[in-house]
Amino acid sequence: xxxxxxxxxxxxxxxxxxxxxxxxxxxxxxxxxxxxxxxxxxxxxxxxxxxxxxxxxxxxxxxxxxxxxxxxxxxxxxxxxxxxxxxxxxxxxxxxxxxxxxxxxxxxxxxxxxxxxxxxxxxxxxxxxxxxxxxxxxxxxxxxxxxxxxxxxxxxxxxxxxxxxxxxxxxxxxxxxxxxxxxxxxxxxxxxxxxxxxxxxxxxxxxxxxxxxxxxxxxxxxxxxxxxxxxxxxxxxxxxxxxxxxxxxxxxxxxxxxxxx
Amino acid sequence: xxxxxxxxxxxxxxxxxxxxxxxxxxxxxxxxxxxxxxxxxxxxxxxxxxxxxxxxxxxxxxxxxxxxxxxxxxxxxxxxxxxxxxxxxxxxxxxxxxxxxxxxxxxxxxxxxxxxxxxxxxxxxxxxxxxxxxxxxxxxxxxxxxxxxxxxxxxxxxxxxxxxxxxxxxxxxxxxxxxxxxxxxxxxxxxxxxxxxxxxxxxxxxxxxxxxxxxxxxxxxxxxxxxxxxxxxxxxxxxxxxxxxxxxxxxxxxxxxxxxx
Ligand SMILES: [Mn+2]
Ligand SMILES: [Mn+2]
Numbered sequence: 001x002x003x004x005x006x007x008x009x010x011x012x013x014x015x016x017x018x019x020x021x022x023x024x025x026x027x028x029x030x031x032x033x034x035x036x037x038x039x040x041x042x043x044x045x046x047x048x049x050x051x052x053x054x055x056x057x058x059x060x061x062x063x064x065x066x067x068x069x070x071x072x073x074x075x076x077x078x079x080x081x082x083x084x085x086x087x088x089x090x091x092x093x094x095x096x097x098x099x100x101x102x103x104x105x106x107x108x109x110x111x112x113x114x115x116x117x118x119x120x121x122x123x124x125x126x127x128x129x130x131x132x133x134x135x136x137x138x139x140x141x142x143x144x145x146x147x148x149x150x151x152x153x154x155x156x157x158x159x160x161x162x163x164x165x166x167x168x169x170x171x172x173x174x175x176x177x178x179x180x181x182x183x184x185x186x187x188x189x190x191x192x193x194x195x196x197x198x199x200x201x202x203x204x205x206x207x208x209x210x211x212x213x214x215x216x217x218x219x220x221x222x223x224x225x226x227x228x229x230x231x232x233x234x235x236x237x238x239x240x241x242x243x244x245x246x247x248x249x250x251x252x253x254x255x256x257x258x259x260x261x
Numbered sequence: 262x263x264x265x266x267x268x269x270x271x272x273x274x275x276x277x278x279x280x281x282x283x284x285x286x287x288x289x290x291x292x293x294x295x296x297x298x299x300x301x302x303x304x305x306x307x308x309x310x311x312x313x314x315x316x317x318x319x320x321x322x323x324x325x326x327x328x329x330x331x332x333x334x335x336x337x338x339x340x341x342x343x344x345x346x347x348x349x350x351x352x353x354x355x356x357x358x359x360x361x362x363x364x365x366x367x368x369x370x371x372x373x374x375x376x377x378x379x380x381x382x383x384x385x386x387x388x389x390x391x392x393x394x395x396x397x398x399x400x401x402x403x404x405x406x407x408x409x410x411x412x413x414x415x416x417x418x419x420x421x422x423x424x425x426x427x428x429x430x431x432x433x434x435x436x437x438x439x440x441x442x443x444x445x446x447x448x449x450x451x452x453x454x455x456x457x458x459x460x461x462x463x464x465x466x467x468x469x470x471x472x473x474x475x476x477x478x479x480x481x482x483x484x485x486x487x488x489x490x491x492x493x494x495x496x497x498x499x500x501x502x503x504x505x506x507x508x509x510x511x512x513x514x515x516x517x518x519x520x521x522x
Contacts, residue, residue, distance in 0.1 A: 001364055001492065001493050002493065002518075003272075003277075003493075003518055004265065004268045004269050004272045004277070004278060004518075005269075005278060005364075005493065005494065005495050005516055005518055006493075007265045007268065008265050008266075008269055008495060008516075009363075009364045009495065011264075011265045012359065012362065012363070013400060016264075016265070017265060017266060018359075019358040019359045019361060019362050020358065021358040021502070023502045024502065025354050025502045025503075025504040026354075026501060026502055026503045026504060026506075027504045035318070038316075039312065039317055039318050040311035040312040040317040040318050040323075041311070042311070042323070042325075043311075043325040047503065047504075047505075047506075050301035050302070050303070050304075050329070051300065051301040053343045053346060055299075056300055056301040057296070057300050057301050058343070059342060059343045059344075059465075059466070059469075059470075060341055060342055060343065060469070060507075061340055061341055061342075061343075061346070061507045062301075062303070062329060062330050062331055062341060062507045062508065063329070063330050063503075063506065063507060064303075064304040064327065064328070064329050064330070065327065065328060065329070065330060065503065065506075066325065066326065066327035066328075067325070067326060067327075068311070068323060068324070068325050068326070069323050069324050069325070069326060070323055072502075073502070079322055080321055080322060080323060081320060081321055081322075082314045082319070082320045082321065082322075083320075085314060085322070093286050093287075097280040097281065097282040097514055098273065098279075098280045100280060100512070100514060101273065101280050101497070101514065101516070102270075102273070103262055103266075103270045139274060204320075205320070208320075208321070209320075231262065232262050232263065232264075232266060232267075233266065234266050234269060234270065236362070236497055236499065236514075238497065238499065238511075238512035238513075238514055239512060240287060240501075240510055240511070240512055241282070241284045241285065241286045241287055241333075241334070241512055242286070242287045242308065242324075242326065243286040243287060243288045243308075244308075245287075245308075245324065245326075246321075246322045246323045246324060247323060249501055250499075250501065250512070251361070251499035251500060251501055251502055251511070252499075253358055253361060253362065253497075253499055255266055255269075255362070257263075257264055257265075257266055
């Protein structure tokens with residue numbers, strides 16, 4: 001192999017570039033978003049054994065599976081939200097493949113999110129990150145690190161109370177700042193791209209509303225963001241090619257340069 | 262961005278490297294493998310609307326979905342086959358992420374497969390490819406191009422007759438040759454890594470039996486292999502992280518150097 005892909009193959013083989021998995025395992029007990037009861041609900045992951053080297057299939061093991069398009073570590077296409085319903089390439093099968101492999105910037109909001117589970121990231125936080133790390137380039141994914149992935153398995157992950165869920169997220173000013181940079185999409189560690197109390201922001205659910213209205217993509221329930229540098233990694237986020245799909249569980253990977261190489 | 266990932270980002274932005282989608286859309290009518298009726302069967306893809314900007318969810322559109330782990334363009338982990346049941350990293354959640362991004366060699370068997378739908382690729386075909394293109398390097402995916410993807414939507418795709426399915430595939434000598442090269446896995450355009458009549462080869466289903474027994478991976482129902490060079494591209498094949506899963510539908514991408522760049 002020659003050229004940049006040959007260099008990449010060598011870097012992967014030598015360990016100079018590492019493939020990091022940013023995905024939670026799909027299990028029946030992984031939490032899904034819970035809506036008020038008058039609305040359609042998000043199906044949790046279910047798995048049913050078809051055979052396991054037995055009379056149902058002597059040489060093979062396999063399962064049937066079911067879930068929502070928005071179960072587990074997953075991808076939101078523009079058509080997921082009403083603001084993005086007429087976006088070209090708005091469903092997971094139609095999103096251009098060139099948008100599925102792209103540079104990634106990681107904004108570490110784990111400190112303030114640990115202090116306040118309802119922490120809201122604003123344009124000021126984006127500006128402070130850029131003052132330290134340089135401008136967010138066009139065509140990049142931006143991920144909000146909160147270390148929320150470490151709460152998976154605990155009620156604190158969704159933070160469900162009588163008044164709804166409690167988890168950090170962005171406000172409209174943050175999303176507008178990212179859209180002005182020309183991002184590809186925005187991703188979080190929480191069960192949604194919006195804060196648990198995002199219904200009370202203006203507009204309601206600003207990440208969903210503004211991102212998808214601008215044709216941009218979302219990622220949720222990410223893990224392992226503490227293994228990524230603030231910039232310099234590549235994100236690989238290829239959703240299932242569900243015909244007309246609004247989103248998809250997926251395996252999210254990052255290509256990360258090893259420090260010092 | 263600096264280093265090889267910075268070069269990759271520039272090459273993607275300039276079009277010198279293209280992201281090519283090798284995936285069929287997941288639709289309810291995409292064919293699945295059909296086993297004798299005494300065995301457990303592979304579920305086809307099903308999709309059920311939960312809301313679409315309506316009373317069930319005024320601002321959002323989403324679906325619940327179900328399928329087999331082996332529906333559509335999909336990945337086989339070693340534990341799918343009894344020979345691979347004790348392989349370390351044998352399920353989709355445990356396969357090392359470094360195996361999911363790797364160089365790919367494409368063996369064009371579209372000519373003989375067009376002449377004979379039961380064409381069997383042998384070690385001689387592998388040797389002939391290497392005489393022309395050089396040795397298959399260790400750590401590569403090998404894909405068998407048959408142009409079978411172009412038959413999708415027609416009964417000829419599965420080629421089901423009273424005596425079973427009819428489609429091309431490899432024999433044991435071909436798979437043994439590829440294992441001797443140290444491949445990561447082997448992929449096809451057909452509904453299995455084995456030929457439609459692979460039950461009659463020795464051992465039966467040589468691709469499943471030998472590949473998975475050696476801890477290697479499989480890909481099936483690939484599309485667009487005619488867009489790949491014989492060598493020089495990188496394959497991205499990240500299965501869903503199903504806990505204990507034997508395989509998974511997935512989005513398969515390739516990074517392809519544009520000719521002349
Ligand atoms: Mn979602
Ligand atoms: Mn399979």
